[in-house]
Amino acid sequence: MNKQKYLEALKQHLTGLPYDEITEILSDIQEHFESGMAKGRTESEIAEALGTPRLMALGLMTQSGMQEDKAKTVSKGVSVLRLWMIFIGVGFTNLLVLPLFIGIAGVIFGLFVTILALYFSGGMLIIAPVLKMISASLVSTGPIPVMLLPVLGIALIYGTRRLHIAFNIIAKRLFSYGLKFTKFSWQALGGK
Amino acid sequence: MNIQFKKGILEYCVLSLLAQKNCYGYELVNLISEHMEISEGTIYPLLRRLKADSLVTTYLEESSDGPPRKYYQLTERGIEVQQENESQWLSFSKSVNRICMPKGGSHE
Numbered sequence: 001m002n003k004q005k006y007l008e009a010l011k012q013h014l015t016g017l018p019y020d021e022i023t024e025i026l027s028d029i030q031e032h033f034e035s036g037m038a039k040g041r042t043e044s045e046i047a048e049a050l051g052t053p054r055l056m057a058l059g060l061m062t063q064s065g066m067q068e069d070k071a072k073t074v075s076k077g078v079s080v081l082r083l084w085m086i087f088i089g090v091g092f093t094n095l096l097v098l099p100l101f102i103g104i105a106g107v108i109f110g111l112f113v114t115i116l117a118l119y120f121s122g123g124m125l126i127i128a129p130v131l132k133m134i135s136a137s138l139v140s141t142g143p144i145p146v147m148l149l150p151v152l153g154i155a156l157i158y159g160t161r162r163l164h165i166a167f168n169i170i171a172k173r174l175f176s177y178g179l180k181f182t183k184f185s186w187q188a189l190g191g192k
Numbered sequence: 193m194n195i196q197f198k199k200g201i202l203e204y205c206v207l208s209l210l211a212q213k214n215c216y217g218y219e220l221v222n223l224i225s226e227h228m229e230i231s232e233g234t235i236y237p238l239l240r241r242l243k244a245d246s247l248v249t250t251y252l253e254e255s256s257d258g259p260p261r262k263y264y265q266l267t268e269r270g271i272e273v274q275q276e277n278e279s280q281w282l283s284f285s286k287s288v289n290r291i292c293m294p295k296g297g298s299h300e
Binding site: 025027035036038059 | 218
């Protein structure tokens with residue numbers, strides 16, 4: 001197929017696209033032919049390497065067709081009424097979920113402080129004998145021998161560590177749910 | 193090579209070549225087809241899309257051996273997308289190699 005035939009066939013297959021777009025495409029391909037010929041290739045070699053005019057047109061049409069579709073979804077994808085319904089729906093859900101989140105956040109914070117306190121107690125138990133040596137009145141152990149306290153302290157820290165790990169997992173999960181929900185609300189309200 | 197795979201990679205290749213220097217259509221086609229087997233016609237739809245998405249702009253320049261040529265140039269957004277693609281491609285290809293090639297990694 002020579003250059004002339006190729007361009008004519010391509011033009012035929014591009015019917016339906018805007019006139020100026022067709023003109024531009026044809027001039028691009030014409031330029032391609034001329035550059036190739038300047039490099040010493042024959043018209044039919046170039047035409048063959050380009051692929052059939054039908055396939056080329058198909059590629060060009062789907063590219064510009066895809067853009068049209070995209071533009072359509074953006075411009076009339078969401079009606080005003082639907083936007084309002086989403087707004088009210090999400091707003092209502094937020095009204096229910098928000099206090100729940102605040103409650104859960106409170107519990108998490110409480111647990112966090114508890115864990116800190118438990119670690120602190122464990123630490124104090126471990127150093128209790130030292131404290132007692134410094135000043136006997138600092139530590140009153142009741143019936144428990146003072147050298148047993150560090151053992152209790154280590155046990156307490158070990159237990160708290162377990163609690164801490166469980167707490168981390170739960171807190172992380174809740175945090176990611178919260179994040180997802182916030183994202184969802186944001187998107188539903190038209191943000192991107 | 194798998195056609196869908198090639199299509200996705202082609203965009204990255206074109207952007208990367210344009211990141212090195214501004215090219216005209218035939219030049220781009222040539223630079224790519226030197227290394228991979230492509231239907232040369234697939235570059236032009238791709239270039240039109242890149243232009244429609246404002247990743248490239250075009251300008252005409254006289255040539256010594258023929259009519260003026262349409263040169264393609266990356267926009268600022270095009271440069272950003274190219275860099276994004278590059279880091280994605282690097283980590284992606286690294287992962288694929290790690291999965292597909294056994295330890296030691298070299299295929300003889």
